[in-house]
Amino acid sequence: MDLLQGLNEPQRAAVTHSDGPLLIFAGAGSGKTRTLTHRIAYLIQNGVSPHRILAVTFTNKAAREMRERLENLVGGVAKRMWLGTFHALCAQMLRIHGERIGLNPRFVIFDSDDQLRLMKEIVKDLNLDTQRFPPARMLGKVSDAKNELKTPEILASTATRPHERIYATIYQNYQRRLREQSALDFDDLLVEAVRLLKESPESLEHWSERFQHVLIDEFQDVNEAQFQWAQMLASKHKNICVVGDDDQSIYAWRGADIKIILDFEKNFPDAMVVRLEQNYRSTQNILDAAHGVISHNFGRASKQLWSEEKGGEPLVLHGALNAQEEALWVVRRIETLRREERFSLDDFAILCRVNAQSRPFEEAFLRNRVPLRLVGTQRFYDRREIRDVLAYLKFIYNPDDAISANRLINVPPRGIGTATVQKLENLAIEQGRSLGALLLDPETQKALSPAVARKIEPLQRLLLQIFAEANAVKTVADLLEKVLERTQLLDFLAGEKDGETIDRVANVEELVRAAEYFDLRMAEDVLETGETTDVWDESDPLRLGLFLGETALEGGTDKDAESDEAVTLMTLHAAKGLEFKVVFLVGLEEGLLPHARAIWGENAGDEQLEEERRLMYVGLTRGEKRILMSYAAQRTMHGRTESTQPSQFLNEIPGYLLQREGLAAQIGPRIVQNRSTSWGGYGGSGYGGNYASNRANLNDLPRPQTSSAPSFAGAKTEKSGDKPPTFRIGDKVKHGSYGDGLVVAASLSGGAGEWVEVAFLGEGIGKKKLIVAYANLEKAA
C-alpha cells in the first residue's frame, strides 16, 4: 500500500521524516490526523514494531479515532501499539511499575466528584472559611501546582503571602489524605508517572528503551508535567514527533502552556519543522475571516491557511433583540438553508461559549419541531446514581477508599447520619485504621456504643456478604449485578419521586451494559494473550481496577450521539477537531465571547483575551461551506437582563466578507464603538484595553462585593515575585528599523513572553505590537 499517495508535499515530508525530533504545525483542517496516522503506518511498514510506538492524545475520542484509522491502514497489528490519552497511559505505567515508588498497585483514581468531596473535608477540617477558600477553587490551585510539578513542599517554600501558605497547607493535607486511601487524582497520574521515571532509573531505562517513537497529538495543549513525561520517554531514541496548532490552544486554564510548542525548536535544536497550511475543509472566505481574527494575536508561530476552494459564500452576521429571537433566527435559517441548499440536519452545528446558552435553543427547536442534539453536557459516569453504584465497586476494589466508603454508608438510606459517621471516623483515627477497615471488621461493633453498633450492624453484614460473594464472581458485570441485588439500590432509585427516576434506573442498567461490554473486551484480550484471571482475584487486581479506571477517565458513551438526523449544539471547546458544513456561532457579545472573565474578571489580561480569540478562531474554522454568526442586543444572565455590545472580534473580520442581517444591518459598518460601557465598571477608554500587568494576583485579595464592577485597586502594583517588565507604558523607545516611539501598552503575559505596543513617531508607521525578546528595541533617553 502506498502510504504517500494523495498526500501533499509537507504532509509527505512529515510522514517520511525518519529519525530525530519532528514538529508539525498543523493548521485547522490541514489533514493532521491523516498525516499522523500515515506516519505511524509508514513507520510500521518500514520495520518499526508497533509494540515500540507510543502515541498520545488528549481525549479518548481522539485515541479511538486514531486507532480506527490505523487499523484501516495496517490492520490488527495496530492493537499492539501503546495508544491512548496521557492519563490512561500514565495510569497503565503506574499499575505496572508504581510499586517502585511506593504506590499501592490497587490505587483508585479519584475523579472530579471524589476530589471535591475530599477537598470539602480538608477545608472544613482546617477550619477555613469556605467563602474565602472555596473547595472548587482550592482544587484548581492544587491542580495548577501539580501541572507544574510542584510538590506541597515547593509551594510552601515559595509562599510569601498568608494566602499562599494556606494553599500550600491545603495541598499538603489533600495529598496526605489521598495517599492514606491509596487514591490518585487525575493530575497525580501524570505527576506520579513523571516521578516514577525520575526516581526509578530502571523504569526510565525500560520505557525509554522500549519506545522507539513517541508521537503526541494536540501538542499545543500539553502542560509541563505532560511534556516532561513525553520527553523522558523519548530520551533514549530521540524520536519525538509532536503535532499541534498554537492558534487552537484553548486550554490554558487547565494548565496547558502554549510556550511548550512555541519553544519546541529551542528544546530540540535539531528538530525538523513542517507546516501544514493547505486547508481541505473551508472556503477561502471562511479562512480569510478566521485569519482576520487570529492575526490579532501575537506571539504565534506565523502561518496562514489557504484553500483551493476559492471564494465561497459571505459570512452572515445577524443582530437579534434577545436570546429567544436569536434562537428563533437560527431555527428559521436552518429551515431555509435546508430547503434551498439541500443540507441535512447533521450538517448543522450551533457553537456557543457556555452551556448556559443552550436553553433558548432547546425551546425554540422543540417548538419548531426541529431535532436538536446536545453534546457533552453531562458525563454519563458523573451522574449521581452511577457514582453511587461505582462507590460500592471502588470500595470492593480498595476498602481504604474513604470517600467511597462515606458515600455508600448511607446509600440507600439506612439511618446512618453525620453523627454516626463522625463516631466511626473518630474510632478509625483512634485505631489508626481506615473507615473501610472498620466497616469490614466484625470486632468493630464491640468498640461502639450499643446504639451506634445497632445502626451499622446491617450495613456490616451487607458488606461482608458482598465481599464474600465478590470472590466467587467471574466478571465485572456479575459483580455489579450482585451489588445491585444485595443493596437493592435499583428499588431505592425506583422509589424516588423526583421526576428523574426513570432516567436513573435506565442509567444504572446502562452501566451494567457498559460492564458487560468491558467483560467482553477483556475476554477477547484473554484469547489473544492466553491469560486468564478472575475479576478481582488478589493475583490480578487489574481487571476491576481497569474498569474503574475507564469509568474515571472516560466520560462514558454519549448516549444519543449517533441517533437520528439532528442539529448539533455544543460549546466551542467541545467542537475542536470537528467540522460541519454549516456552522452557527451564537452569542457573539462582549462578556460571552470574549467571556466576561477574560475582559473584566479578576485575572483579565491579554493572555485570556487571546485565548478567547483562539476560541473564535476554532469556531470559524469548523465551518466548511457557511458560517452564520449572531449576537443578541439584550441577554438575561443570572436572572438579570442586560443590554450587550457585539463582540470585539467581529471587528476583526474584514467587512467585505460580512453580510449583515437584523440589527447588524441597521448599525452600519463598524460594530463596536466602545468596548465595555454597558456593563458599568470602568469605561474601557482610559486603559486602551491592553494594559495587563494588573494581574498582580488580584485573586488573592478578597473578592469585590459587586461582580460586575471589578476592583482595580491593585492595578498599578506589580506582583512581587515576577520579574519586572523591561518596558512600561510611557517609556520612550528606539527600534532598529522603525525609529523612535512611545510605549502605549505593555504586558508580561503574551504567549512568547513580554510584549509592548509602541506608537512610532515616524510618518506612516503607526502602532506596532512587538515581542520584546525578538524585537530590536531599546530604551531611549
Add this chain to the structure above:
DNA sequence: ATGCACGTACTTTTT
C-alpha cells in the same frame, strides 16, 4: 436523621 423551605451565590471551558 430526614425532609423541606428558604436564602444565597453563582456560573467557562474538561482530560
Add this chain to the structure above:
DNA sequence: GTACGTGCAT
C-alpha cells in the same frame, strides 16, 4: 434561573 447550603420542623 438554578443549584447548593443552611436552618428548621418533623
